[in-house]
Amino acid sequence: MKTAIIQFPGLNRDYDMTTALKKITGYLPYKIWQTETTLPDVDMIVIPGGFSYGDYLRCGAIAARQPVIQAIRKKAEKGVMVLGVCNGFQILLESGLLPGTLMRNISLKFVCRKVKLEVANADTAFSRSYSPGQIIRCPVAHHDGNYFTDKKTLEQLEDNGQVVFRYAKGDNPNGSIHDIAGIINKRGNILGMMPHPENLIEPAHGGIDGRFLFTSALGIAS
């Protein structure tokens, strides 16, 4: 079970993600620097969270224009699973691998807490270990998680079941339209989400709700 972690200057959740992937798959992920133009053969590519390029210009905007993004695009076209968490989600949106954008939280405050998520679509490679409508817990930590897109794209996302995770009723921490917490591409191999599943994978974290996302995606027994 091989995975790769993409590294940009300013990311700070790469160590958490590396640890989670090691614990779940048994192997350390490849660490791939932003200047790489080819990627090793892996089952899943992960862009972790943090503050790439200090959030200059817009969150994820500079990272999304680095050489490694073309390499990720090529792998994704071949069907390789891609997961972007938090800043990783912002980078996927800025690179056009997923539609829409993430704006400043409506409260203007940085939110760092556990939220309840509803599994809006349990029929994706990333969410098949959950049941439809299941409420799971997951930590969030962000300043710009307020998902927004135009009306037409929003309708398409909803009609195609591309909204995979929603903040549970009354627990939207950032003002996201339709309570969107995570979306997937049409083909179903690129998932971006604001919450951090890698921070809830073992009992010492206070729960293992996030673990099933990785075991689903990688097809391993949880």
Next chain:
Amino acid sequence: MLKGKKQIMKARVTVSLKIDVLDPQGKAILNALNNLTFNNVRSVRQGKIFDIILNENDIKAAKEQLEAICEKLLVNTVIENYHIEFLS
């Protein structure tokens, strides 16, 4: 002008949020202004300015290039509009 030598051209790109996009920062600034007793201020929308210097003689080519720069990096066209003006 020397043959083949490119002139300096200065441009200003203004990026603003589209009208139907909520601007929480602009709203917070509006509240602060009202608290400072600037009571007649009704709306504030926050944006960005980029001052860009190019080596280019042809204004049409410069405009096309700046549009590409906006579309490819400076502007998130999902939520933002842009305006290009030449300063000299």
